[in-house]
Amino acid sequence: MTTPHDRIDGRPDRRASGAEPEPGVRPAPEPPRRLPEFDFAAYRSTELRSPRQPLVIPPSGATEPTGPVFGVADVHPLDADLTAQHVGEPLGERIVVGGRVLDESGRPLRGQLVELWQANAAGRYPHKADRHPAPLDPNFTGAGRCLTDEEGRYRFVTIKPGAYPWGNHHNAWRPAHIHFSLFGTAFTQRLVTQMYFPGDPLFAYDPIFNSVRDERARRRMIAGFDMDTTVSEWALGYRWDIVLGGASATPTEDR
């Protein structure tokens, strides 16, 4: 068994042996634990892109417990159907991805913006920097948005993304995933993450997935195949619930 605090990468935990605070500076309380840590050696790009100084718990301000509001003018209903953005239908396996956005008490987050983006069925993004020699699909861009409903539910129609190689190490492949961006009701709840598909053989080899050291927490990133989301004669369904932390202590207006 591993714990969320284990370091499997053999690198000392610099945060644990941090410098003494300067005189005159109040000792910092323990910050809330967020997963994963910034620094995970197996994901090499974290080396120069991870803070080394301890995070500072800010005094409660008026700004961070609140967040932007998005409305029907911001999101078109068709934005949630990634298979309907072009003249033709994209290639690949059509899927439905849905679930609920909840706060840490399990309450639905209503009317919240959900953004998503992903590779196409061949594992290619329509991005200049993506040099993977797999075909682009003129009928698939791979970006969508929606607002959660009164129960906190979201639903996208898309195609199953392909796995793709990346330069992190020899024979490195990302498991199939969909990028998600969420806001919640507070700046503190903002989350960018990735959803994975059940049973992917690449899980054990992927440093990004494994940067979350706690097994239970890793499981929270994997959608479940779901017959209730599956549409007969049309598309398999995956269900993925998202829980946002860091809700404000001060309740915002109920929208």
Added chain:
Amino acid sequence: MSTRPMDTSPMNTWPIGAEGDTPNPDGGLTPSQTVGPFFGYALPFAGGPDLVPPHTPGAIRVHGTVYDGAGVPVPDAVVEIWQADATGRIPRAPGSFARDGVTFTGWGRAAVDRLGRYAFSTVRPGAPGADANPYLAMSVFARGMLRRVVTRVYFPEDDRHADPLFALVPASRHETLIAVREESGSYRFDVHIQGEQETVFLAV
């Protein structure tokens, strides 16, 4: 690139994706994952960096460069700000994606360019309370960052001793939280993810 030995062995073994697997079985917080390198066609949007149209009366320009721990500009970061309006009120109006040029939504998003630079057009926020200075709340996401970093952009005209955050931060790091006013009137706020000048990041 690092020359660290590459480890392609399985990092863990556990049963995954068994039939009947339920999503998020324990109801815990969904972990963060990196925004990756390929958000550029998905997250940026027209008008994203312009909370108010540039060059309108009262508009300010807040810009800067995102640097990594080697002092090299990060060409694949995305920066977001969230702020009070000019009177210190928290905006409650939707419309950030459908900018109408009038409504102030308080939120903006700017992808950096190939030189790591971002720029917002916004208003200087009013003070959020009697005992705090005005600030922009800022998030930075990038490939290689498993979580966002969060900071505050303060303005150089305000007395830092009036704001409680500065008492929690060594004086040697105060400058990393304060934008620099340039001759043009723009405010420059560079973000150093790591290194000697590492920006003060907040635990939220």
